[in-house]
Amino acid sequence: MQARFLHLADCHLGKWQYNHKERYNDFGRAFHHIIDVAIAEHVDFVILAGDLFEKRAIDALTLNQAMRGLERLHRVGIPCIAVEGNHERAYYGEQVGWLEFLAVRDLLILLNAPFTEGVAQLSAYTSRRGSYIDPVPGLRVHGLRYLGAGTATAVEQYATALAALANDDIAYTIFVAHAGVEGVVPDQTGGLSHRQWAVLQPHVNYLALGHVHKPFSFDHWIYNPGSPETCNVTEALWHERGYYLVSVDTARDGDAEGVKHCATLHANPRRPFQRLTVKTDLLGSPAELHDHCREFLQRRARDLGSGQIAATQRPVVELQLSGVLPFARSAVDLAALETLVRESFDPLVALVKNYTRTAEMAVEGGELLSRTELERQVITDLLERDVRYRAQSEAWASMTLSLKQLALSGSSPETVVTELANQLTEIEKVAPPQETL
16 A cells, blocks of 8 residues: 655644734745645645644634635645644634534544543544544544643543554554654643553554644654744744655565655745844943944844845844843843844844843852752842841751742642741741841
8 A cells, every 4th residue: 555645733824923914924825835735746635733723713814824725635636634733622612613614614634532431432534523534545544632631541542442443454554643742842841751652653653743843753653743834933943844745655665663654854935033142241331232233143144145035035033132231231222222133134023132130130050050959049149148148048048949849739828837937947046037227
């Protein structure tokens, strides 16, 4: 059995990023470019792993963006198989969400498995409902909508149901879900561990994920293409992302793991983002800061070849100020710096963020300190600046962190108050509090 499919996710149509119309249009352009690719490559079907839309309540223009692309697939006989993401879930009490509306119009095949008393009810897609479909003879696609904190349990229950499902004629299986993998983005929580996903591996050849905007793949069976457009400036460094083109051949020799596909990640055209940082530690005055930023921005613009560029390539530029200021933060003229950004880059959007600290609030931290050690050092340093607490700054810091842990662990107010009283008593035994004037 041979087949070709395209896997995309997180299109976020309808996103008015920076409240700018062109950014709204960029998300539509990215989606339609990938539709162009699917048609030009003559794929057998398209996998959409959630978050076609940016939000639940979409306007007519956004619906039109989606329908025009999906109608083009429909006209050439390419089915689009989708699952619901967290951004497009129907409001509580509503009967039909927008993805369900598109499924009613036969523009999507929307997969999902209901669960009854902890058992996944797997059924073939008929009458616009079902948990799996066979778009190509011998190839089956299963789907699970976004379930948030319930995803791990649902995946385990789905794996149990897969083990019992008759699939004698199925040579290749795809599982689509709108969920992440733990640890891909360090600050993002909620992904499943590799162990939790592994329960599907005996039954699934290709795990098609969405939700995490950073592209990744693991072990030749877990794939996430990332977001076609940049949904947040922090994603600016994730250049190679957009969609997977996958060729399936169950007759190929495969590798040691028996891989029967070749998946290639492609980057679609997108608007460039530039995230620039200026350290302020050695700049002694607002005038020095302004002059330094002018020279820095002009040099970076030359290096990046800014000049006459197409409207769709005018960048979004963010200038970050970081470090310690030897003068008041209020003296930083952010509007003047934004003007410098505009003069240097002619950007679509110019952003200036001031993350500096004034010298009197600077806290020294070693590069090798753990988060816990750094937190203790910061609190101790701040306490040492107050004459009332300086002599016992370590004890006060310990008390502060102890009370924080009690609060985070859900201790009762009475427990917190008792601990506070006990800690104060111990501190006063060592050094009585100083009188204040």
